[in-house]
Amino acid sequence: MILGLLREPGDETRVALLPELVKELVVAKVEVLTENSAGEKAFASDADYEAAGAKLASREAVFERAEVLLQIQPPNDSDLSLIKKTQIWISVFNPLWETVLVDTFLKKGLTTFSLDSIPRSTRAQAMDVLSSMATVAGYKAVLEAALRLPTFFPMFMTAAGTIRPANVLILGAGVAGLQAIASARRLGAQVQVFDVRSAVKEEVMSLGGKFVEVEGAVEDKAAGGYAVEQTEEFKRKQQEAIDQHAAKANVVICTAQIPGRKAPVLIHKATVDNMKPGSLIIDLAASTGGNCELTKNNESVVHKGVTIIGQSNYPAQMPVDASRMFGKNVFNFLKLIIGEEGTLNLNFDDDIVKGTCITHQGEVLNERVKSIIEKKNGSPAIKETEIKTGTKTKK
Known part of the structure; x- marks a missing residue:
């Protein structure tokens, strides 16, 4: 599997993975492409990432080669023009609120995972980015x-x-x-x-x-x-x-x-x-x-x-510790979709993988998001294949 770590846009200072966790992914036989200066605002240098085993690349090159794209902030219009249908996007895009973005994912047929949708269960606590970031927010407030x-x-x-x-x-x-x-x-x-x-x-x-x-x-x-x-x-x-x-x-x-x-x-x-x-x-x-x-x-x-x-x-x-906490949550989630020899393994029989997945093959998988999209549209969310063929799936 080739994982692409992207530099955050705008004023976001965090990074989704610090070098210490990139090193563990490399040990797990995952190839990590890191966008130039991705961790700069979190005080992690390109040299640190290279020492951890990552390969540096331009943003365009990361989008061209990576199978999985990782960023904290949701994709902007520029990102959506670069991402390919075969790629997987992992970030935090508040899908219960940002339903227009979910509609965009559906229309483009993208596979997306939103880390703020990880199920609230004992097993998923180690992946709970909302709790980690809320800890920082409460302290800083x-x-x-x-x-x-x-x-x-x-x-x-x-x-x-x-x-x-x-x-x-x-x-x-x-x-x-x-x-x-x-x-x-x-x-x-x-x-x-x-x-x-x-x-x-x-x-x-x-x-x-x-x-x-x-x-x-x-x-x-x-x-x-x-x-x-x-x-x-x-x-x-x-x-x-x-x-x-x-x-x-x-x-x-x-x-x-x-x-x-x-x-x-x-x-x-x-x-x-x-x-x-x-x-x-x-x-x-x-x-x-x-x-x-x-x-x-x-x-x-x-x-x-x-x-x-x-x-x-x-x-x-608080970019250093916030990135460290966020990255550990991400790493624990990534372990669920990394197979033997570092291959990509999307196991939708796993309740955490399925619950965190928002869209896949033109369909909304997350049940809460699906319910909101259906209420908004006034009809059940339909698959991209159904849109193309004019058929309907029997309920």
Whole structure:
């Protein structure tokens, strides 16, 4: 198998594989083509990749020779013009949200794997890029808050008087939220946490956070640990509680997202109006609309003295360890599709391989993505062969 490691576009500083893992792939008899300067922003030189056994090449040459193309960011128009139908694209392209891109893959007949769609199972934990990157995001969000807040995080008892600890409100106790709790507590802040899933209460408390309960939450075991849409009555109760706690908070960190949907708005403009001047809102859900009504993705907005930071890619601010964690997840996934003697082996009997595959031979394989595409199109997703022949597969 020939694996093509691509340089990330734009401001993305991470790289999908560091040289240390390229070396392990080479040992597994995989030929690795690395685009020139692919790891430069993550402080991995071309010489490091060559020492690990990779072969350097231009982007065009990688697209020409590789069987599998690997990149963190989804393909842009230029990439889609270069990729061949026989090649496999592996990246993170948020298929539950980016359905237009999925349609493009279908029309081109591409085989694609989205690493953010890896099933939520014990066996797949070692490949879970979402959890790895959420860990970085939760940590960095707290550090940015500590740097930008005009007050201390911990309590100080000084000759000039006692400084009270910062009050941090965290919305969502997923991986990012839990890491934010741990980091804020280490810095000495008081932490309150909202989440619609009562199952995370013990984790929140074990990290030193106070879990704020709102009765009436709907939970769905089939959601794989993710939050689900709530009733209007629950939303009203939740909103009242959030408004009360936000008014007292110095920092609000928003992490609540629902896969395939716009992020729920939990902090309305009226809530921000009542917050303390100098306080901060850091919105990790900015890329899907944000949990704050005033959030703008990748921008900072100041409203009546409250700073709202829309940041959806904190991992790019920690490129070395973020790349190391991401790469290890990728490597563990690649082992599932590497056969004997380093050959490519797409075993769709493996639930992780099938669940991570979005499109293959003109068909959507991931069940959740298929459901969304069918709802969007108003009819079942059909195969490319059916489009060409005008036939229909019997259900």
